[in-house]
Amino acid sequence: VQVTEIPTPAPVVDRVALEANLSTMAAARPGAALRPHVKAHKCTELARRQAAHGHLTFTCATPREVLGMAAAGLGDDLLLANEVLDPARLRALARCDARVTVAVDSEATTAAAARAGIAEVVIDVNVGLPRCGCEPAAAGRLADLARRAGLTVRGVMGYEGHLMMVEPRTERKVKVDAAMDLLVEAHRLVGGDVVSAGGTGTYDLHDRVTDVQAGSYALMDSQYQRLGMPFRQALTVIGTVIAAPGDWLVADVGLKALAMDHGNPTITAASAWFFSDEHVTFAPDADGPLAASRAGDRVRVVPAHVDPTLALHERLYVVEGDAVVDTWPIDLRGW
Numbered sequence: 001v002q003v004t005e006i007p008t009p010a011p012v013v014d015r016v017a018l019e020a021n022l023s024t025m026a027a028a029r030p031g032a033a034l035r036p037h038v039k040a041h042k043c044t045e046l047a048r049r050q051a052a053h054g055h056l057t058f059t060c061a062t063p064r065e066v067l068g069m070a071a072a073g074l075g076d077d078l079l080l081a082n083e084v085l086d087p088a089r090l091r092a093l094a095r096c097d098a099r100v101t102v103a104v105d106s107e108a109t110t111a112a113a114a115r116a117g118i119a120e121v122v123i124d125v126n127v128g129l130p131r132c133g134c135e136p137a138a139a140g141r142l143a144d145l146a147r148r149a150g151l152t153v154r155g156v157m158g159y160e161g162h163l164m165m166v167e168p169r170t171e172r173k174v175k176v177d178a179a180m181d182l183l184v185e186a187h188r189l190v191g192g193d194v195v196s197a198g199g200t201g202t203y204d205l206h207d208r209v210t211d212v213q214a215g216s217y218a219l220m221d222s223q224y225q226r227l228g229m230p231f232r233q234a235l236t237v238i239g240t241v242i243a244a245p246g247d248w249l250v251a252d253v254g255l256k257a258l259a260m261d262h263g264n265p266t267i268t269a270a271s272a273w274f275f276s277d278e279h280v281t282f283a284p285d286a287d288g289p290l291a292a293s294r295a296g297d298r299v300r301v302v303p304a305h306v307d308p309t310l311a312l313h314e315r316l317y318v319v320e321g322d323a324v325v326d327t328w329p330i331d332l333r334g335w
């Protein structure tokens with residue numbers, strides 16, 4: 001099967017670029033020093049490639065991701081880096097065939113985890129992102145509460161998501177260090193042997209954590225590309241040109257095939273004018289490779305934000321050049 005035969009719109013991953021990204025990260029943060037975040041791709045086959053590069057511990061954002069990873073036999077050490085109160089979902093996590101550790105940041109989440117029979121938790125600490133996470137000073141008390149409730153406290157996590165895009169890099173480093181001062185202090189109060197933090201934007205700025213939770217590095221997106229990281233754009237969403245009326249072209253990749261929260265996706269050698277539900281209207285550069293495009297031709301759109309883009313699709317096509325060499329289900333979708 002060739003790329004030209006794929007029904008569009010469809011996400012396509014370049015196998016060579018993916019493998020290069022996985023190798024680059026595995027060299028920088030080998031084995032358990034990286035805890036790849038599966039929310040970036042929601043695909044157990046891609047997680048298997050990360051395992052083949054030596055990472056056997058994973059981060060998840062939803063119970064569904066944990067259960068899917070467990071069912072795929074990738075459950076050596078799964079961290080649900082998110083808060084859950086739903087008793088049925090927590091019980092399913094407690095029962096599944098995997099080592100599952102759940103983040104807790106309050107009395108409510110700790111009690112819910114203990115009641116559902118969860119064995120292991122980490123204390124989620126707020127290191128500056130106004131989302132989940134307890135105050136650093138409250139982490140020790142919460143850990144005591146968890147231990148009294150029968151939970152094993154493995155350590156702490158703290159996600160500095162507000163710092164991923166800080167530029168220049170020297171300033172990002174200073175801010176990450178300050179955020180990690182908070183996490184290290186919380187760890188002193190909590191104990192345990194896990195200190196988990198970070199993402200693609202900060203993967204090489206951490207020297208005091210046990211593992212970095214990067215996810216986007218595998219496939220990349222146009223937002224992260226702006227940081228000039230050593231990872232290649234492996235993911236595109238491929239579309240078909242359905243109209244070529246004049247100065248502009250129209251392809252069948254709209255905002256229902258692309259997450260738009262990080263701004264407009266891009267098209268190499270063209271300017272994307274605007275996206276509608278099922279269309280992108282774009283103008284090819286006059287002397288570029290798309291200048292002679294006609295109806296029926298394929299076009300590759302680079303998503304601005306990889307995670308929510310892939311969550312819109314059911315399968316990922318793996319390509320080498322123009323040949324489709326594999327199809328991977330995006331099987332961790334849902335909650």
Ligand SMILES: Cc1ncc(COP(=O)(O)O)c(C=O)c1O
Pocket residue numbers: 037040059081159161164197198199200201213214215216217
């Ligand atoms: C808890 C947590 N850890 C890590 C990440 C890092 O992911 P990425 O590498 O895609 O920036 C995220 C992304 O939002 C996250 O929510």
